[in-house]
Amino acid sequence: MTEAIPIHLQRVMSGNYLGRCYCRMGNLEKSLAVLTETDTYRATHGVRGWDYFVPVALATTYLATAERNGGPGRDEYMKKARQVCKRVFKWTKGYRVALPEALRLQGVYDWLTGKQASAQKHWQRSLALAEEMGMRYDLATTHLEMGKRLNDHNHLTQAETIFADIGAEFDLAETRKLLEAFGAEGR
Numbered sequence: 001m002t003e004a005i006p007i008h009l010q011r012v013m014s015g016n017y018l019g020r021c022y023c024r025m026g027n028l029e030k031s032l033a034v035l036t037e038t039d040t041y042r043a044t045h046g047v048r049g050w051d052y053f054v055p056v057a058l059a060t061t062y063l064a065t066a067e068r069n070g071g072p073g074r075d076e077y078m079k080k081a082r083q084v085c086k087r088v089f090k091w092t093k094g095y096r097v098a099l100p101e102a103l104r105l106q107g108v109y110d111w112l113t114g115k116q117a118s119a120q121k122h123w124q125r126s127l128a129l130a131e132e133m134g135m136r137y138d139l140a141t142t143h144l145e146m147g148k149r150l151n152d153h154n155h156l157t158q159a160e161t162i163f164a165d166i167g168a169e170f171d172l173a174e175t176r177k178l179l180e181a182f183g184a185e186g187r
Contacts, residue, residue: 008045012038016053023061024170028068031061052091052098059084059105067112078112085109100130100138104145111149119149136162144175153182 015038022031039054041047059081066077085106092099107122123146130139140162147155156179163172 008041008047009049012042012047012054015041016057019054019061020057023057023064028061028065031057032065035061052088052095055084055087055091056098056101056105059088059109063105063108063112078109081109097133097135100126100133100135100142103129104138104142107142108145108149120146136166137168140166140168140171144171144178147175148178151182153179156182 015034019031019035019038022028022034035054035058039058042051042054062077062081062084066074066081069077085102088098088102088105092102103122103126107119107126110116110119110122123142126142127139127146130136130142140159143155143159143162146152147157147159156175160172160175160179163169163175
């Protein structure tokens with residue numbers, strides 16, 4: 001897909017964005033293929049500066065794939081997600097601004113492995129750090145994750161407000177779908 005791009009950094013950036021787009025659209029197989037190839041290319045060519053972004057996209061996609069595909073393949077995706085989450089956390093030591101997203105992803109991992117208390121602890125830390133650093137998008141995505149997992153109207157409403165304020169239309173639409181479903185369940 002991105003092999004026609006001659007500059008290493010641009011190829012890695014493009015592969016990262018393309019893989020994220022496929023994941024958001026629900027094409028997880030294509031996302032994994034693009035991100036795996038991009039991560040291998042990044043490592044092979046020593047592309048620095050994107051050591052964090054590609055693993056975050058991989059972790060997101062592995063977790064989504066594990067959640068979608070129960071059964072025996074789920075364990076393999078969870079194992080890969082755990083390994084990539086470790087890479088992400090290692091990278092946050094020198095890049096604190098990445099910590100809210102890393103904590104949100106670790107919370108998702110914990111939730112999917114049945115560790116709900118640990119998941120909520122990671123999400124609360126993510127919220128606090130995102131708030132402290134003024135990272136509104138990260139704040140909203142963590143509220144969205146918590147609202148979705150905990151079936152919590154308040155978190156979903158907070159996510160909706162922030163997404164609307166910052167103009168994150170795709171995320172806003174997804175949040176509103178969840179709020180509509182939440183409202184329908186309450187009737």
